Amino acid sequence: MANQLITIKEIARAALPRLIENLVFPNLVHKDFSNDFVSGKGDRIQVRKPVVLSAEEFDEAKGTSVQDINESSVEVALDKLATVDTEFSAIAAATSIDDINRIFIEPAAAALAQKINSDGLELYKDIPYVTGTAGTTPSSLEDIANVRKVLNQKNVPVSPRVAVWDTEADTKFTTVDAIVHADKSGRVKALRDGSIGKIFGLENYMSQAVKKHKSEATGTALKVSGAVEEGATSLSISGTTLTGKFVKGDVLEIAGKHYTVTKDTDEAANNAISEIFVYPALDAIKDKTEVTLVGDHTANLAFNPMAFAFVTRPLSAPSGVESYVTSYNGITLRVVKGYDMKHKKEMLSMDVLYGYKTMYPELATRVLG
Secondary structure, X not given: OOOOOOOHHHHHHHHHHHHHHHOOHHHHOEEEEOOOOEXXXXXXXXXXXXXXXXXXXXXXXXXXXXXXXXXXXXXXXXXXXXXXXXXXXXXXXXXXXXXXXXXXXXXXXXXXXXHHHHHHHHHHHHXXXXXXXXXXXXXXXXXXXXXXXXXXXXXOOOOOOEEEEOHHHHHHHOOOHHHHOOOOOOOOHHHXXXXXXXXXXXXEEEOOOOOEEOOOOEEEEEEEOOOEOOOOOEEEEEEEEEEOOOOOOOEEEEOOEEEEEOOOOOOOEOOEEEEEEEEOOOOOEOOXXXXXXXXXXXXXXXXXXXXXXXXXXXXXXXXXXXXXXXXXXXXXXXXXXXXXOOOOEEEEEEEEEEEEEEOOHHHEEEEEO
């Protein structure tokens, strides 16, 4: 006989801590959360960007220099809905919350966390700043020192700084004596378990969801096609046997600076691709300036938490079914028990509504691997 004492509320409250423990990327970035319920996937909300101020040397002759606190906001689409659904019969047969933890809550929380982490690490595509060599796994203290150098050059705040590495880099780093003996750090147990260590002021973590970037454009002797004015956000490129297309996240090196492609282009025609949108805005560039397309790479990330935002809102309870919404530490989770009329089965659903946004790309760097 099913245990009628185990409620949807108990399941939700037991699941949320498990979910938070399994999250990596959202726990390392700026979180925006409120108790305002929204209707569902696709809602757009205004999110305030974290305020950035600068420190200056005090000049007794001039006195203080007052900085304006200018709050700005960006629109964020709650376009991600991670969900795990199962037949309720398997849950209802459980005789204790421990059984439910084993057969549903823990695997469901792990699955949700995997998708949420994976979606967040797609933000690498917004970052044009790079260090490392495409196709070569970072493996030494010198690689981490170079990350520190790039962050310093971009005036990224010294603390906090974090990095998320793929499994290959993690394997390399964990064989370096200085890293093996480094003090572990992390805000929750899962982060401590995933921590490589704090080196040169950089808190390092591993994630299996770090992305591998692959370009679809091929060709040689790539050059800017037509002079580009300073401040432009698009350009044209031609080359010998240029085929395919540039895709969002491609990195172009032009006159010693890096730019990321912000949207997929059309396919090349007559060995050229026109209207390639990039970030940041371009410097003035002469016609026929050489262009280097950074090769396929693993997109490890190093950043200050203000570079990215994880945005979540509680979902409204569906009418006519049993449900419960719970929130903690900037994460909200909904559990719904319903009935599938098409297949005539009771169902249990666990879901999280969220969106990501790159707030300050200049506070991050892509570490090629």
